[in-house]
Amino acid sequence: ILNVEQSPQSLHVQEGDSTNFTCSFPSSNFYALHWYRWETAKSPEALFVMTLNGDEKKKGRISATLNTKEGYSYLYIKGSQPEDSATYLCASGVNDMRFGAGTRLTVKP
Amino acid sequence: GAVVSQHPSWVICKSGTSVKIECRSLDFQATTMFWYRQFPKQSLMLMATSNEGSKATYEQGVEKDKFLINHASLTLSTLTVTSAHPEDSSFYICSARPSAGRTEAFFGQGTRLTVV
Numbered sequence: 001i002l003n004v005e006q007s008p009q010s011l012h013v014q015e016g017d018s019t020n021f022t023c024s025f026p027s028s029n030f031y032a033l034h035w036y037r038w039e040t041a042k043s044p045e046a047l048f049v050m051t052l053n054g055d056e057k058k059k060g061r062i063s064a065t066l067n068t069k070e071g072y073s074y075l076y077i078k079g080s081q082p083e084d085s086a087t088y089l090c091a092s093g094v095n096d097m098r099f100g101a102g103t104r105l106t107v108k109p
Numbered sequence: 110g111a112v113v114s115q116h117p118s119w120v121i122c123k124s125g126t127s128v129k130i131e132c133r134s135l136d137f138q139a140t141t142m143f144w145y146r147q148f149p150k151q152s153l154m155l156m157a158t159s160n161e162g163s164k165a166t167y168e169q170g171v172e173k174d175k176f177l178i179n180h181a182s183l184t185l186s187t188l189t190v191t192s193a194h195p196e197d198s199s200f201y202i203c204s205a206r207p208s209a210g211r212t213e214a215f216f217g218q219g220t221r222l223t224v225v
């Protein structure tokens with residue numbers, strides 16, 4: 001994998017559903033993986049920075065895992081709420097962060 | 110904490126004019142700031158990295174004479190789009206890193222530039 005790729009591109013779920021999406025990144029020369037939550041007309045909000053293979057981080061109902069050897073990270077949202085609706089971005093690197101195109105999540109009440 | 114303010118949030122300018130976008134870290138000092146550009150439905154593309162007091166490092170394919178970056182203080186970086194053309198119309202967003210050795214970067218709100 002040469003670029004950072006996210007899937008799916010968009011996702012529609014019902015309130016209360018749990019969901020997850022994927023970020024794939026180059027596994028060579030890995031330094032850090034970032035997850036951001038980006039609501040329309042606001043600044044992207046940093047969710048997690050992960051550096052260690054096997055790392056798992058949690059913030060409320062949102063958690064993320066990291067596999068640096070195979071080059072992927074999963075973001076999980078448990079019991080989705082309408083306020084979780086946003087675009088979720090991942091990025092690999094530090095000085096030259098490379099972003100995926102994002103997963104646009106819509107949670108219907 | 111860790112608030113980055115970007116101004117303006119949107120701007121419309123005429124072809125041939127220059128536009129300045131400011132990126133300020135409000136509650137921390139940022140040794141490094143980053144400028145990105147985003148085309149519709151595409152990912153954020155890094156344009157340049159600016160370090161306080163030194164020249165910016167531009168990514169391949171980004172014209173440094175067209176996109177002037179100044180990082181004169183630890184809380185302010187500016188991006189000036191010179192002699193703007195309609196193809197420069199895009200979404201520009203900055204981020205700032207609190208200090209060397211930290212991996213987090215905090216983003217401004219972005220600027221929607223339309224050149225007419």
